[in-house]
Amino acid sequence: MSRPPHPYCSxxxxxxxxxxxxxxxxxxxxxxxxxxRADGAVDGQAQAYTETGxxxxxxxxxxxxxxxxxxxxxxxxxxxxxxxxxxxxRYATEFARDMGLEPVVVFVxxxxxxxxxxxxxxxxxxxxxxxxxxxxxALIDFTVPVMHARQVVLKRAGDEISEQQxxxxxxxxxxxxxxxxPTAQQLAASHQGLKVETLEExx
Numbered sequence: 513m514s515r516p517p518h519p520y521c522s523x524x525x526x527x528x529x530x531x532x533x534x535x536x537x538x539x540x541x542x543x544x545x546x547x548x549r550a551d552g553a554v555d556g557q558a559q560a561y562t563e564t565g566x567x568x569x570x571x572x573x574x575x576x577x578x579x580x581x582x583x584x585x586x587x588x589x590x591x592x593x594x595x596x597x598x599x600x601x602r603y604a605t606e607f608a609r610d611m612g613l614e615p616v617v618v619f620v621x622x623x624x625x626x627x628x629x630x631x632x633x634x635x636x637x638x639x640x641x642x643x644x645x646x647x648x649x650a651l652i653d654f655t656v657p658v659m660h661a662r663q664v665v666l667k668r669a670g671d672e673i674s675e676q677q678x679x680x681x682x683x684x685x686x687x688x689x690x691x692x693x694p695t696a697q698q699l700a701a702s703h704q705g706l707k708v709e710t711l712e713e714x715x
Contacts (some may be wrong), residue, residue, distance in 0.1 A: 560618070564633035567611075571586055575616045576608035579626055579635035582619040600639035603658070624689040624713045627651055643691030663695055681705040 522636045543615070562576075563569055570576055580601055608615035618635050620626055626642065631651060643656055643660070663683065667673045673682070680703050686692045686711050700706045 519592055532644055533598065560634070563636065568635055570602075571686075574612075574614055576604075576611065577616045577618050577636045577638075578604045578608070578614040579638045579640075580617050581623060581640055582621050600641075600658075604637060604639040611637075620711055624687075645691055645694060647694075663692055667683040669714060678701045678704045682710050683707045685709040685711050687711045689713060 563573065565572075578601065591622060605615040618629070620629055623640070626638050626640060629649065630638055638652075640650070641659070642654075643661075644657070648654075665673065665679075672678060676699065682705075684696045684699065684706065686696045686708065696708045702710050
């Protein structure tokens with residue numbers, strides 16, 4: 513069972529001017545030891561500072577801090593076609609250089625840390641598979657979508673769940689910070705007996 517494609521974008525928070533350019537960039541926070549990146553982006557862990565200004569403030573500093581998920585902490589996918597993070601970082605790095613800014617990578621350890629890091633000024637842009645939701649749109653600005661994904665329900669092999677009505681009396685487990693959360697709440701409201709279990713954010 514699946515839902516219509518969900519747009520994924522890069523979040524630009526206070527950098528509203530950047531949103532017009534459709535860049536896929538983000539900054540992340542947290543401590544990590546990294547080798548120099550092959551794409552030339554600088555590791556920003558040793559250059560931490562707070563900045564909540566817009567494009568003029570970024571140009572004054574000469575840097576674009578890109579929030580990125582620390583895959584050493586959260587590596588829960590198989591990079592068959594290359595790392596998704598590398599794809600997003602490449603777009604962000606190219607955008608920074610087009611703007612005449614030095615790309616600086618700041619790592620976050622969890623997806624739930626992205627928006628707080630951005631709104632608190634610990635990063636300038638987010639480069640990740642961040643779905644557009646009304647809750648997030650109230651906090652940050654998005655670029656145009658760079659990819660689409662379908663929301664699906666995973667089940668045990670042999671378990672008969674092929675239609676939404678088969679969810680009655682079942683339990684869906686999902687993280688509260690996930691874009692799947694509002695979908696799960698909508699399903700629970702419309703299917704009697706369907707329960708939503710909150711998963712830990714570290715999973």
